Amino acid sequence: MAEYELVREIKNLCPNNQMRDIFFEEVETDDPKSYVNSLLKGNAVSLSAEEKEDGTVIVHADCDGLIQKFIFTPV
Numbered sequence: 001m002a003e004y005e006l007v008r009e010i011k012n013l014c015p016n017n018q019m020r021d022i023f024f025e026e027v028e029t030d031d032p033k034s035y036v037n038s039l040l041k042g043n044a045v046s047l048s049a050e051e052k053e054d055g056t057v058i059v060h061a062d063c064d065g066l067i068q069k070f071i072f073t074p075v
Contacts, residue, residue, distance in 0.1 A: 001028040004057075004072040011067040032057040032072040040068075 003026065010021040029035040033049045042064040049059045057072040 001030050003028050003075040004032065005075055007071040007073070009069045009071075011069075013066070026075065027072075029072075032070070033059055036061055036070050042066075 006025050006027045008023040008025075010023075012019055012021070027035065033047055036059045037045065037047060040061060040063045044062070044064050046062045047059055049057060051057050055074040059070040059072070061068045061070065
């Protein structure tokens with residue numbers, strides 16, 4: 001399995017607050033998009049992923065209107 005440093009950004013939906021919640025962790029997975037899908041529990045979950053040349057995978061998620069970004073950087 002591949003090892004990644006995961007940065008999870010959760011957009012704050014409160015008016016006049018541009019701060020984000022940001023969490024860091026190390027994870028092992030062969031499929032970052034499936035990993036994110038397993039984390040999110042909601043009625044309407046949509047995911048899109050992009051892979052950069054350096055191996056970084058960015059997964060954008062919308063879970064019942066809550067926007068999140070997951071950045072997987074290879075360790």
